[in-house]
Amino acid sequence: MKSLGRFYLIATLVFLYTPILVMMAMGFNESQLYELPFTFSTRWYDALWNNKILLTAGMNSIIIALITSVVATALGTMASVALSRRTFRGKSLLQLMLLPPIAIPWLITGTAMLIFFYWSGIGRGMHALLIGHVALAIPYVVLVVGTGFRTIRADLEEAAMSLGSTPVHAFFSVTLPLLYPSILGAALFAFAVSLDQFVISYFLATPGYTTLPVQIYSSIRKGFTPEINAISTVLLLGSMTVILIFARFAKPGDTRDKR
Amino acid sequence: MRNDQLTLAPARGPSGPRNGRALPPWVSTTALLMPTYGWLTIAVFLPLLTMFAFSFLSATPMGKAPIVFTLKQYRAFFDQPYLVGIGITSLLIGFWTTLICAILGFLAAVALVRSTFGKTREMLLILILLPFWTNGLVRVFSWTMVLRENGFLDSLLHMVAPDAGSIGFLYTRYAIVVGLVHGYLPYMILTCYIALVTIDDAIIEAAASLGARWWTILFKILLPLAAPGLISGAVLTFVPVIGSFMEPRILGGRVGVTMGTVIEDQFTQAFNWPLGASLSFTLLAVVLAIFATFSGVLRRGTAA
Numbered sequence: 001m002k003s004l005g006r007f008y009l010i011a012t013l014v015f016l017y018t019p020i021l022v023m024m025a026m027g028f029n030e031s032q033l034y035e036l037p038f039t040f041s042t043r044w045y046d047a048l049w050n051n052k053i054l055l056t057a058g059m060n061s062i063i064i065a066l067i068t069s070v071v072a073t074a075l076g077t078m079a080s081v082a083l084s085r086r087t088f089r090g091k092s093l094l095q096l097m098l099l100p101p102i103a104i105p106w107l108i109t110g111t112a113m114l115i116f117f118y119w120s121g122i123g124r125g126m127h128a129l130l131i132g133h134v135a136l137a138i139p140y141v142v143l144v145v146g147t148g149f150r151t152i153r154a155d156l157e158e159a160a161m162s163l164g165s166t167p168v169h170a171f172f173s174v175t176l177p178l179l180y181p182s183i184l185g186a187a188l189f190a191f192a193v194s195l196d197q198f199v200i201s202y203f204l205a206t207p208g209y210t211t212l213p214v215q216i217y218s219s220i221r222k223g224f225t226p227e228i229n230a231i232s233t234v235l236l237l238g239s240m241t242v243i244l245i246f247a248r249f250a251k252p253g254d255t256r257d258k259r
Numbered sequence: 260m261r262n263d264q265l266t267l268a269p270a271r272g273p274s275g276p277r278n279g280r281a282l283p284p285w286v287s288t289t290a291l292l293m294p295t296y297g298w299l300t301i302a303v304f305l306p307l308l309t310m311f312a313f314s315f316l317s318a319t320p321m322g323k324a325p326i327v328f329t330l331k332q333y334r335a336f337f338d339q340p341y342l343v344g345i346g347i348t349s350l351l352i353g354f355w356t357t358l359i360c361a362i363l364g365f366l367a368a369v370a371l372v373r374s375t376f377g378k379t380r381e382m383l384l385i386l387i388l389l390p391f392w393t394n395g396l397v398r399v400f401s402w403t404m405v406l407r408e409n410g411f412l413d414s415l416l417h418m419v420a421p422d423a424g425s426i427g428f429l430y431t432r433y434a435i436v437v438g439l440v441h442g443y444l445p446y447m448i449l450t451c452y453i454a455l456v457t458i459d460d461a462i463i464e465a466a467a468s469l470g471a472r473w474w475t476i477l478f479k480i481l482l483p484l485a486a487p488g489l490i491s492g493a494v495l496t497f498v499p500v501i502g503s504f505m506e507p508r509i510l511g512g513r514v515g516v517t518m519g520t521v522i523e524d525q526f527t528q529a530f531n532w533p534l535g536a537s538l539s540f541t542l543l544a545v546v547l548a549i550f551a552t553f554s555g556v557l558r559r560g561t562a563a
Contacts, residue, residue, distance in 0.1 A: 001372070003371070003374075004370075004373070005370035005371075005372075005373055005374030006370070006374050006375070008366060008367065008370045009367060009370050009371065009374070009375070009383055012367050012387065012444075012448075013387070015384055015441070015444075016386075016387065016390050016441065016445070017390070017442070018277060018405065018443065019398065019401035019402050019404065019405045019411075020390065020397075020398065020401050022401065022404045022405055022410075022411045023397070023400065023401035023404045026404050034404065034407075034409075034410070035376045035409070035514070036409070036414055041328060054353050054515075056480075059300070059451075067324075074294075075294045075295045075298060076295060078291045078294060079291060079294075079295035080291050081291050082288045082291035082292045083292075086284065086288045086291075088285065088288055094274060094292065094296065095298065095302075097296065098299075100299075100303055100304075100307075101299065101303050102545075102548065103495075103498065104543065104546060105497075105498060105499050105501070105519075106502070107502045107503075107504055107519055107522060107523070107538075107539070108307070108310075108502060108541075108542060108543050108546075109307075109540045110310065110312065110538050111522065111526050111535055111536070112306035112307045112310040112536075113302065113306045114540065115306065115309050115310050115532060115536060116305055116309040117306070118304035119309055120305075120309075121520075129304060131298075131301065131302045132302055133364070134298060134302070135298055135299055135302030135303050138298065138334075139300065150439045152518075164463075165502050169396040173539070187471065192392060192524055195394075196392070196393060196394040196395070196507065198394070198395065199504075199505070203526060212292075212392060213396050213397075214271075215322025216396060216397065216400070217396055217505060220400055220403075220509055221508070221509075228400070229404075230544065232394075232397040232401075235394055235397060236393050239378055239392065239394060240393055240394045243389060243393070244385070244389070247385055251472075259352070
């Protein structure tokens with residue numbers, strides 16, 4: 001039974017990774033029409049270097065992801081402090097309000113943003129993308145930092161205060177240093193969420209300001225060359241790296257209490 | 260407004276000297292919460308309300324045409340019967356994707372819990388989850404490389420049978436389902452795994468020593484115990500799948516017309532925002548009904 005289980009898991013991994021590996025390999029294939037036999041070539045990566053549109057879109061994606069990560073981590077951590085350490089009425093409602101950005105299909109959220117931003121005069125473009133990306137990333141930050149809070153004992157802070165520390169000082173000198181791994185993990189997660197976000201960006205981007213996923217989507221629909229495989233490979237490896245670093249900070253699926 | 264609802268934080272432990280002009284706790288609590296909820300209000304809640312209002316307009320308020328309040332956008336399902344067919348297609352794609360994910364994901368979670376342990380299990384779990392957190396668009400694009408005519412699948416076939424025709428099934432509904440299963444399987448494995456990992460091995464050993472066969476253990480012990488994970492996994496697969504539009508677009512081609520692509524079209528091609536808004540809201544109503552039905556299971560699932 002054990003070997004059957006392992007075989008099944010390997011089959012699952014083959015199913016999950018085969019298309020990705022095939023896509024990556026075709027980025028190194030000479031033929032423009034993806035014809036086989038496979039002939040190794042880096043011409044599509046060379047072409048990528050001269051593709052201003054894809055490179056600009058990639059740069060936009062990274063800048064948006066960086067700003068989103070910083071803003072969402074700051075706001076989400078603040079909210080997490082209140083939600084984890086304070087008691088007040090309406091708390092469960094506020095926790096419930098974190099779910100829509102994660103749980104409602106992005107198509108609905110994205111089109112709603114498009115309508116509201118148009119109607120209110122906020123418009124589309126970089127600032128609109130930032131508003132949307134930060135909103136999507138905040139709930140994840142609150143969740144990741146909140147998990148971190150659960151592993152830190154509240155009485156450490158109280159001990160510091162009973163020894164004469166002010167609440168603010170106790171937070172910054174006792175709790176925050178213990179929270180750093182969670183906060184860093186949350187920042188990485190927010191970065192990855194923004195970098196990979198396509199649906200919201202698709203409705204809020206303008207022809208003059210797009211992100212990489214939006215540009216890849218329009219290329220796929222208009223007809224494409226293995227250049228798209230090359231840039232997709234770069235994007236995939238980039239976000240995998242970020243997620244693997246994140247996994248070092250907060251183990252996914254690990255719900256044990258580290259207290 | 261919100262401040263009125265806040266009550267004082269509970270009394271702290273023994274407190275040392277504080278500076279005399281300490282603010283009441285609700286002030287700082289509000290200050291901590293304000294930025295996040297203000298942001299979410301502008302970015303998510305006001306947009307949803309605006310979209311709800313838009314769904315009652317007679318036309319997109321951009322041209323000179325007079326705008327009146329109407330329910331006609333919600334009558335679209337009766338006025339344009341083809342929408343009913345598209346809605347059914349979306350639900351069917353959602354149903355098959357969820358069912359296949361549930362079967363494959365449950366078995367993978369069982370295999371993880373029963374045949375692996377320690378570092379190997381941790382590694383496998385990370386490997387399974389890694390694709391889930393990468394770009395979905397790129398993963399869908401990857402499938403076109405495998406399923407297209409003379410793609411990877413055909414190459415494999417031609418290695419065995421050089422004269423065989425093409426078995427590539429890109430631009431069919433099967434392709435859409437395969438792409439969606441690939442996208443959401445990792446999540447189903449995770450939710451089932453979380454439910455199964457807490458099961459005490461002794462229960463299964465006890466059952467086995469009392470003569471239970473493997474299918475009895477699988478269906479009478481593991482399946483019921485994994486049910487909360489299966490249900491939350493199913494909800495969290497079905498909901499995004501019925502709202503998907505790029506997967507049907509890229510993998511379905513001309514047959515890939517779903518609720519998602521129709522809504523996308525209203526905003527990017529047809530420019531009929533009120534119709535798009537009413538369809539979006541119909542979809543949202545379905546989603547909320549699903550969440551309401553399974554809220555108990557979902558809450559227990561996330562609280563674990």
